[in-house]
Amino acid sequence: MLKYVLLGALSYQPLTGYQLKQFVDNTTKHFWFAQTSQIYRTLKEIEEAKLAVSEVQEQDKRPDRRLYHITQTGRDDLKAWLIQPMTTVEPTKDALVIRLFFAKQMDKDSLLTQLKLQRTLHQQQLLLYRTEIIRQIETSRAQHPELDRDAQFWDMARRNGELAEEYYIRWLDETIQRIEAMPD
Amino acid sequence: MLKYVLLGALSYQPLTGYQLKQFVDNTTKHFWFAQTSQIYRTLKEIEEAKLAVSEVQEQDKRPDRRLYHITQTGRDDLKAWLIQPMTTVEPTKDALVIRLFFAKQMDKDSLLTQLKLQRTLHQQQLLLYRTEIIRQIETSRAQHPELDRDAQFWDMARRNGELAEEYYIRWLDETIQRIEAMPD
DNA sequence: CGATCCATGTAAGTTGTTACATGATTCG
DNA sequence: CGAATCATGTAACAACTTACATGGATCG
Numbered sequence: 001m002l003k004y005v006l007l008g009a010l011s012y013q014p015l016t017g018y019q020l021k022q023f024v025d026n027t028t029k030h031f032w033f034a035q036t037s038q039i040y041r042t043l044k045e046i047e048e049a050k051l052a053v054s055e056v057q058e059q060d061k062r063p064d065r066r067l068y069h070i071t072q073t074g075r076d077d078l079k080a081w082l083i084q085p086m087t088t089v090e091p092t093k094d095a096l097v098i099r100l101f102f103a104k105q106m107d108k109d110s111l112l113t114q115l116k117l118q119r120t121l122h123q124q125q126l127l128l129y130r131t132e133i134i135r136q137i138e139t140s141r142a143q144h145p146e147l148d149r150d151a152q153f154w155d156m157a158r159r160n161g162e163l164a165e166e167y168y169i170r171w172l173d174e175t176i177q178r179i180e181a182m183p184d
Numbered sequence: 185m186l187k188y189v190l191l192g193a194l195s196y197q198p199l200t201g202y203q204l205k206q207f208v209d210n211t212t213k214h215f216w217f218a219q220t221s222q223i224y225r226t227l228k229e230i231e232e233a234k235l236a237v238s239e240v241q242e243q244d245k246r247p248d249r250r251l252y253h254i255t256q257t258g259r260d261d262l263k264a265w266l267i268q269p270m271t272t273v274e275p276t277k278d279a280l281v282i283r284l285f286f287a288k289q290m291d292k293d294s295l296l297t298q299l300k301l302q303r304t305l306h307q308q309q310l311l312l313y314r315t316e317i318i319r320q321i322e323t324s325r326a327q328h329p330e331l332d333r334d335a336q337f338w339d340m341a342r343r344n345g346e347l348a349e350e351y352y353i354r355w356l357d358e359t360i361q362r363i364e365a366m367p368d
Numbered sequence: 369c370g371a372t373c374c375a376t377g378t379a380a381g382t383t384g385t386t387a388c389a390t391g392a393t394t395c396g
Numbered sequence: 397c398g399a400a401t402c403a404t405g406t407a408a409c410a411a412c413t414t415a416c417a418t419g420g421a422t423c424g
């Protein structure tokens with residue numbers, strides 16, 4: 001639920017919708033993505049539920065902006081969600097695997113092209129986890145030494161992404177080989 | 185899109201909504217899950233779009249059932265989707281990773297309990313990919329030797345699930361260790 | 369002077385979930 | 397005799413996506 005991603009971010013500091021979109025884009029994107037429009041709508045719902053309050057700030061040479069502050073109710077709600085145990089495995093949805101499942105309808109070439117394109121994309125994603133995201137975490141650790149404990153959790157999340165991409169690439173390589181070995 | 189999962193299944197043989205639910209549950213569930221209600225609604229949409237036609241069969245001592253037959257338009261639509269290349273990485277949504285990301289709000293114990301519960305669940309899931317699903321594929325290969333090529337693709341999809349669970353368990357173990365090593 | 373950044377949203381549509389509703393047959 | 401299987405759906409709601417709309421400031 002996007003609601004808890006936003007509350008989680010707001011638990012650190014007051015933010016605007018625009019800033020929350022940036023937060024999602026550089027940090028949680030890989031585990032929970034959201035469109036701008038959805039963020040603004042969810043913020044409205046959060047305020048209606050009194051989990052946050054907003055205040056409009058006038059700015060010089062910039063559009064006005066609406067800052068959201070988390071309330072105690074919001075913190076309680078977030079914490080209740082966080083400690084609530086997950087008793088099932090999260091179902092995955094992967095259109096590439098579905099395509100492969102019904103791949104007898106496809107010719108070998110277009111299938112291989114698709115798999116190789118995905119390999120390139122996942123390779124880029126892996127690189128991101130190994131360089132840019134590590135750098136991001138290091139930067140905020142340097143700037144905010146009091147967030148050291150937090151940064152460890154962020155790195156565990158990052159590591160999930162890194163391992164996920166490693167396995168996916170391994171699977172793609174294996175799959176490409178198996179398909180290349182198949183008779184036409 | 186569920187639509188293509190259903191069309192994919194119908195491309196092998198005519199099926200009822202009930203049978204499609206079973207198909208999803210024993211085969212695509214791990215890559216694309218769907219509720220019964222959604223399947224029936226999607227079937228209606230598929231028929232409206234003339235991608236399949238249905239016929240009611242009366243049965244002895246069983247409720248009537250509605251068999252869906254894929255049309256040529258349906259086959260064409262399915263194929264067009266299959267060969268359409270995916271140009272991005274599929275965004276993932278994982279509530280456990282989000283919980284971890286904001287884990288500073290949680291006490292160590294409830295966090296560890298949650299991670300260990302997930303480990304058990306994913307271990308069970310891995311076992312499924314390594315035994316039951318292999319057996320399923322072997323059975324249909326034995327019964328339908330003409331589906332040998334198809335069965336190879338099914339096994340590649342299965343292998344994706346197996347590797348995904350392996351990495352996830354590895355990540356959970358690593359994460360549990362890191363958290364246990366953290367000061368309280 | 370064109371692109372990007374800052375900043376906020378609405379409207380319409382699609383997709384997916386949860387809860388409800390029914391009822392005969394078969395198996396242990 | 398109770399649980400599971402066979403069989404089909406509706407209604408309401410929740411979540412997410414896509415397209416549209418606006419407009420000044422700053423940077424290269």
